[in-house]
Amino acid sequence: MNIINLFNALPGACAQGLIWGIMAIGVYITYKILDLADLTVDGTMATGGAVCVMMMISGHSVWLSLLVAFIVGCLAGLVTGVLHTALGIPAILAGILTQLGLYSINLRILDNKANQAINVDKYDLLVSLRYIKDVPFYRNTILVVAVIIALLVAVLYWFFGTELGSAIRATGSNHNMSRAQGINTNAMKVIGLILSNGIVAFASGLYAQYQGFADVNAGRGAIVIGLAAVIIADVIFGKIKGNFAFKLASVSFGAIIYYIVLQIVMWLGLNSNDLKLLSAIIVALFLAIPYIKTKYAPKKVVKKGENADA
Amino acid sequence: MLELKNIHKTFNPGTVNEKTALCGLDLKLNEGDFVTVIGGNGAGKSTMLNAIAGVWFVDEGTITIDGDDVTKLPEHKRAKYLGRVFQDPMNGTAATMQIDENLALAARRGKFRSLKKGITAKEMAYFKERLATLDLGLEERMTTKVGLLSGGQRQALTLLMAALVKPRLLLLDEHTAALDPKTAAKVLETTQRIVDADNITTLMITHNMKDAIAHGNRLIMMHEGRIIYDVSGEEKKNLHVSDLLAKFEEASGGAFANDRMMLN
Numbered sequence: 001m002n003i004i005n006l007f008n009a010l011p012g013a014c015a016q017g018l019i020w021g022i023m024a025i026g027v028y029i030t031y032k033i034l035d036l037a038d039l040t041v042d043g044t045m046a047t048g049g050a051v052c053v054m055m056m057i058s059g060h061s062v063w064l065s066l067l068v069a070f071i072v073g074c075l076a077g078l079v080t081g082v083l084h085t086a087l088g089i090p091a092i093l094a095g096i097l098t099q100l101g102l103y104s105i106n107l108r109i110l111d112n113k114a115n116q117a118i119n120v121d122k123y124d125l126l127v128s129l130r131y132i133k134d135v136p137f138y139r140n141t142i143l144v145v146a147v148i149i150a151l152l153v154a155v156l157y158w159f160f161g162t163e164l165g166s167a168i169r170a171t172g173s174n175h176n177m178s179r180a181q182g183i184n185t186n187a188m189k190v191i192g193l194i195l196s197n198g199i200v201a202f203a204s205g206l207y208a209q210y211q212g213f214a215d216v217n218a219g220r221g222a223i224v225i226g227l228a229a230v231i232i233a234d235v236i237f238g239k240i241k242g243n244f245a246f247k248l249a250s251v252s253f254g255a256i257i258y259y260i261v262l263q264i265v266m267w268l269g270l271n272s273n274d275l276k277l278l279s280a281i282i283v284a285l286f287l288a289i290p291y292i293k294t295k296y297a298p299k300k301v302v303k304k305g306e307n308a309d310a
Numbered sequence: 311m312l313e314l315k316n317i318h319k320t321f322n323p324g325t326v327n328e329k330t331a332l333c334g335l336d337l338k339l340n341e342g343d344f345v346t347v348i349g350g351n352g353a354g355k356s357t358m359l360n361a362i363a364g365v366w367f368v369d370e371g372t373i374t375i376d377g378d379d380v381t382k383l384p385e386h387k388r389a390k391y392l393g394r395v396f397q398d399p400m401n402g403t404a405a406t407m408q409i410d411e412n413l414a415l416a417a418r419r420g421k422f423r424s425l426k427k428g429i430t431a432k433e434m435a436y437f438k439e440r441l442a443t444l445d446l447g448l449e450e451r452m453t454t455k456v457g458l459l460s461g462g463q464r465q466a467l468t469l470l471m472a473a474l475v476k477p478r479l480l481l482l483d484e485h486t487a488a489l490d491p492k493t494a495a496k497v498l499e500t501t502q503r504i505v506d507a508d509n510i511t512t513l514m515i516t517h518n519m520k521d522a523i524a525h526g527n528r529l530i531m532m533h534e535g536r537i538i539y540d541v542s543g544e545e546k547k548n549l550h551v552s553d554l555l556a557k558f559e560e561a562s563g564g565a566f567a568n569d570r571m572m573l574n
Binding site for chain 2: 170173177181
């Protein structure tokens with residue numbers, strides 16, 4: 001239990017947290033903005049990496065590979081969206097179906113292997129766990145991913161301020177009102193799912209590069225990590241009155257905090273096999289807190305109409 | 311302008327919960343009509359409004375607005391013709407969005423939503439002006455989340471949103487029923503003002519017979535999915551609550567002593 005070991009591990013935890021932060025921003029779009037729990041991401045979090053690594057191995061550039069990973073993620077989101085809206089399957093089940101189907105597809109993409117390695121010495125990777133120390137600062141993975149997040153937040157901030165983006169937010173807020181205002185709520189849900197899964201697959205492409213391999217199991221429990229980041233951000237930064245860009249950025253901070261906490265509990269001697277159990281317990285607790293609060297410690301109710309000055 | 315022809319709607323057909331809500335409904339509105347709708351619980355008032363709004367499709371019959379057959383048009387496409395205010399104040403606005411953002415959504419009813427800015431500076435000035443007409447001080451709170459407003463404020467805002475782009479037809483589904491009497495009166499006053507300002511054709515459901523007589527130029531009474539009484543002009547002006555009660559009794563065979571109508 002040498003504290004130096006912990007400090008040495010922190011930059012890596014930051015880098016991983018940032019990459020998962022991108023993924024968590026994808027989850028934020030469905031979970032917070034659209035009020036849908038989309039489990040497709042457990043599949044797309046492996047798909048993006050598989051696509052990215054296989055494309056790079058066959059000689060394509062890292063940016064093209066990431067772009068295609070993004071597009072394939074979008075397609076997965078489209079499938080879930082159609083299952084949910086056009087075919088009436090509940091959102092959670094639609095996500096599970098797509099995710100299950102993706103497992104086979106991911107294996108095919110990976111040439112029927114459980115994982116495919118990509119050597120950092122042979123390929124020009126954008127991020128890697130080797131690019132944390134002893135590289136020029138502009139190659140440093142932490143900086144590269146931070147810049148990507150800043151760009152992503154800027155683009156999403158713009159998008160959700162447009163007419164179309166506002167309509168997506170309205171759909172998540174009140175779908176009756178949205179339809180009464182002429183918004184095609186089904187189409188908005190599909191667009192949100194497409195965008196979310198595209199971002200998750202992009203994060204997956206980065207994560208595979210970072211680790212040096214694409215793994216068919218890379219997405220297992222991804223939704224829980226994404227939710228954990230969203231919830232941590234809500235608990236820690238929720239009280240600060242910030243605009244939408246701040247909210248998105250805080251989600252990536254939530255992911256960093258999650259990974260630092262994981263690093264600390266591992267340093268304290270927790271078996272890494274038990275991590276998923278720990279994550280599940282933490283997320284369950286945080287999801288339950290609002291319910292427990294209202295059920296067992298209700299706030300004083302202000303009577304309707306008392307303050308009504310309308 | 312609005313024409314309902316022989317509308318039929320049955321919910322849960324073929325099950326124990328089968329309920330015929332509309333049963334050969336015919337209605338024709340003229341341009342500029344302000345029609346109040348009364349009737350007991352289950353008479354089909356809300357069902358009629360939902361049929362017009364396209365919440366679901368009717369089993370039989372046709373709905374035309376200004377000559378356009380909208381019978382098979384989905385809800386979000388019909389929205390370009392309609393302004394709607396619901397009974398539940400929570401229903402008509404997006405609680406997690408700001409007042410100005412809600413108005414911006416309403417300003418684009420019936421239009422294509424592109425990647426242009428969701429709200430422009432020019433619009434902001436216009437919204438401020440319109441909000442001031444409500445006389446609730448909301449023009450000073452444009453960036454407040456709508457969820458923080460009272461029920462009455464939300465209904466007033468919903469009314470403003472419904473009329474922001476002049477609708478061919480305004481549908482008010484007991485929009486004052488969830489408010490306390492004082493607030494309800496004020497929202498009703500606002501309603502009258504907004505309808506008069508643009509001469510909007512309006513269908514208003516109410517449980518309050520006095521309001522039904524006091525507002526509008528025409529009154530219809532529904533029972534078991536049909537219109538059983540339709541009165542307008544001078545005859546309507548001279549109506550009394552007792553006349554309506556008598557009509558009711560006649561229609562329902564005197565068995566409506568427990569009905570909510572009695573409470574008003």
